[in-house]
Amino acid sequence: MQFPASLLATITLALLSVDARPVKRSNGMITLPIRKLQRDSNLHVELRHQQHMNRAERLVARAAGLPGPSDAQLSANLERRASFLSPSEKRFNRPSSDYLLPSEDSDSDISNLAVENDDTSSNSRPVLAQKSSDVQPEGNDASYVATVQLGTPSRDFVIILDSGSGDFWVESDVCVLDTDNSQGCGNHSFLSEASSSSFVNTHKDWSITYGSGAAAGELVTDTLVLGGMVLGNHTFGVAHNVSQSFASDRIADGLMGLGRGALSNQNTPTPVQSLVNAGFIKQAITSYRLPRIHDNVDVGEVTFGGLDNTKFDPSTLVTVNCTDNGFYIPVLDGITVNGASLTLLGTHAIMDTGTSLLVAPKQDAAAIHAKIPGAKLQNSGQYSVPCNTAASVALKFGGKEFAINPKDLVFASGGRTTGDCSSGIGAFTDDTARFLVGDTFLKAVYFSTNDGENTITLAKAI
Known part of the structure; x- marks a missing residue:
């Protein structure tokens, strides 16, 4: 028609x-x-970070053909993450009521969510359920x-x-x-x-x-x-x-x-x-040329049928074959931090524009953060980095290195330039040997996928 x-x-x-x-x-x-x-979300940044980790764990399991974590397990991940918030972070606003996670006392007063780490009674309920938090386990x-x-x-x-x-x-x-x-x-x-x-x-x-x-x-x-x-x-x-x-x-x-x-x-x-x-x-x-939201520059675009050569440095262009399981999974040649090469457990990377974080096997996440000045392992098993970090973390595909913009090593700084912020590089808690490469990395490159050839192409974005 x-x-x-x-x-x-x-x-x-x-x-x-x-x-x-x-x-x-x-x-x-x-x-x-x-x-x-x-x-917009008033949810504590640590719990927003955990929501993205939950997504990553489900997607990696799906790519491996394994049963993913259940909703109950993802909710438990959020409960655990909330329990590590410091006393100064005990109260934070709940997000919209559209995101209600059902609990036993959903009619209770939930104008604010209290994280009560000092409640050690044997019958204490999970910290999120105590106030019927509007936290969903799968949110983006x-x-x-x-x-x-x-x-x-x-x-x-x-x-x-x-x-x-x-x-x-x-x-x-x-x-x-x-x-x-x-x-x-x-x-x-x-x-x-x-x-x-x-x-x-x-x-x-x-x-x-x-x-x-x-x-x-x-x-x-x-x-x-x-x-x-x-x-x-x-x-x-x-x-x-x-x-x-x-x-x-x-x-x-x-x-x-x-x-x-x-x-x-x-x-x-x-x-x-x-x-x-x-x-x-x-x-x-x-x-894809993925934009960085806080740059306020209209550079983002998606092109069907080819590559827009006005959006990348052609001298850095590389095409890499992927494994044949449906996802785009190229070989990850290596990672350097401030020029130092790391020995990695993971050798393959699932490329996904829908994941905000770069998520690494636990051992590899530890090796990366050990080389970032000021990075710290949190009780939750995730990491913080200085909000003003200038560290250079680069991933190598097809023999070429592509550096992450230091701005993207920080997850949701809220504009802070001092103190510690959640890291844009997460750590899987299970024994996966794959990386999930999301926007932390992809915002620095021009990224293409080819369904017919089962390849990806990367270049330095401009």
Whole structure:
């Protein structure tokens, strides 16, 4: 079906407001501007850090084909992390009530969450449950989001971009929480035959569990407009059930998996593959220039079909083969800290734009932080670094080193330049021998994935 030009609205990306920069199309490539969406949260920074660690543990288990930690285990991780907060940090504001983690006294006064480390009675309840904290075990406080168009007439849907999965879905108009069918899925845009005349339900079920939530529903076909390119009868999912983490997200209406097609639980072509099949792009390549939110510079973009050579130093370009299990997992050649090479346990790295941290095997995280001046091991098993650290940590892929920006070695400093901050490099608590390479590293590079060739490409970002 051919839409009038007026309906083919330019794709934009949002940070609470629409980014008006134009889509670029040239040489068989489609480039969209992107920004990182930072959600406001009053949750203590240590617990936000743990939320990202929880996501990392689930994703690494999934990549290894192993059962991931349960919701109860992830909640226990948060309980344990809260128990290590110092007396001066005993009180902190709870986040929105949309993020309630059920507990025995959910009707209690929870205007503030008290962490009561001095309660040593034998029947003391976990520190988070004592006040029915609004802490979810799988939450994300930052995402890269895009606005795409779906249906007839065409409507905007704000979509999370996730390189660690292969499914595309949006919420349906009958969407409810997977834990409480009496509650809807928030204030979102929903898709159904009532809102789109080109909507066709196949009545085939699908479901997926992420490191940061879950969704389930049915497969449908409808028109997807991506970068001005019309994909008619595209097959994707509508979610009838989502986890609290998706329902309470005030911005995103769904998620677009930009990983390998082999990761698709829906067993359908990804949008990138569909762009190739339709002849809009030549290769199933997705390239990222990830922005640093506090720089306030519009440099972020995602390109389908190739690499935008205005965003990287071509002399640093390297392409690396990946292992063949669905995720993009290249060999990690090594790590240096302030020029000193380390002996590593982990030799492979899962590359994932949806993970905020760089997470290392416990032994390797210890070796890295031992070389960062002022770094300290916390009781929680995670690390702090000076908020003003200037340490140079570099990862080597394909024989070339790529240095992390020192700004990204600090997790959520809140603008502080003195004292200690949580490290942007986390430590797995189990015996995994893989790194999970997220935004701590990826913001310093131009990062591309090639589904057809099962390769990644890295270059120094500019």
